[in-house]
Amino acid sequence: MDEVIKISQLTKNFHTDAGEVCVLKGVDITIKNGEFVAIMGPSGSGKSTFMNILGCLDKYTTGSYWLNGNDTRNLSKDALAFLRNSVIGFVFQGFNLLPRKNLIDNVALPLVYAGMPLDKRRKRAREVLKSVGLEAFGTYLPSQISGGQQQRVAIARALVNFPKLILADEPTGNLDTKTSQEIMQLFCDLNAKEGITIVLVTHEPDIATFAKRQITFVDGKIQHDSQQEQSV
Template identity: 80%
Template sequence: MNEVIKISHLTKNYYTAAGEVCVLKGVDITITSGEFVAIMGPSGSGKSTFMNILGCLDKATSGEYLLNSNNTTALSKNDLATLRNNIIGFVFQGFNLLPRKSLIDNVALPLVYAGVDSHERKERAKQILKSVGLEAFGTYLPTHISGGQQQRVAIARALVNKPKLILADEPTGNLDTKTSQEIMQLFSELNEKEGITIVLVTHEPDIAAYAKRLVNFVDGKIQHDGPTERMMERVQ
């Protein structure tokens, strides 16, 4: 299998008035194409910082991060942005939809940055909305649909550039149990049927259970990494 993510000896330090804070302490991990990985850990364990680095939103202090064989540590901000837009789709807890734009326009936004013409943007956005069951709502504003539907729009936006990797940060955090299950089923289908690699951060064991691999962070290090069903009792 192709390596989508390969990280070696990764560290991340922040500098505050109180001194240096080491958030990630020598992380090593490889994630191959088609994996579905859940990342868990207590608050302050480093998982959010790790996800920011995975998403090329932040850079490590030291170590190496290869994203689809591209050495991110050697890239400029502009090159990182291009790589991010071509390879990664993001899904956030807060949906991050533009409230005054239609669902079609929200989904098409990454295509604007990719330089796709307006007609193709609209057609691709319509097709992706159809794939998440919202083709009838394309002209609606985000405020006119439910939270679960908004998260489906966010997933559609993440998919519109045909990414190799989806990074999802607490994607069910603002949803009720039933809607959370529907969203996680959608992620499972994208992984199993489309072969999209998914890395998901969650605090909830029942959400992590949808993944096939579970990585648990403690104090800036990976404490456990293995098949979800074998690790769930230990993490809980």
């Protein structure tokens, strides 16, 4: 399957007290396997909403979204959960690690829901922790390590169940410049060596330059797509 994400005429409305607010106004995009895409845009442009829809965390109003060959429109909550578990790895701005679990258990958590037995889970979690350079910290709690390290743990957690796609929502938003560079380098390596498709949202232009393809959202629409520019 060549296309990981295939979206056409996607819209999203929010119901608010002030009435319907249209956040996404018809988005068309196809992301192929192995791409590295950065989504940029000003606040309120709909890029975060778009990201949540990509991650099957939020519903869209009209249009279609095919993820890894599955039409997501009519999928149940549990079927979406299965997709999130098996196809997608999430990296959040606020790391979102469980504070009471050590790093190994945090990394292994998606495998719990994948139904993998305990010893295999632990083994795989150690493996992935090692690949992000944190094998020595396995039994630490998230609060005992730095922000950059926490984001590495979060990336390890995203990688643990062999995802096709990693979605990163402002992954460097809480990090200093140097650590941000390191984290972005890690994403680049994953994309280059493992061939994992990566989509990240950022508002920092220099972070976006790590990606091979840049997309800019303005007012709920794609205003600029570097790939189309090349093809045109």
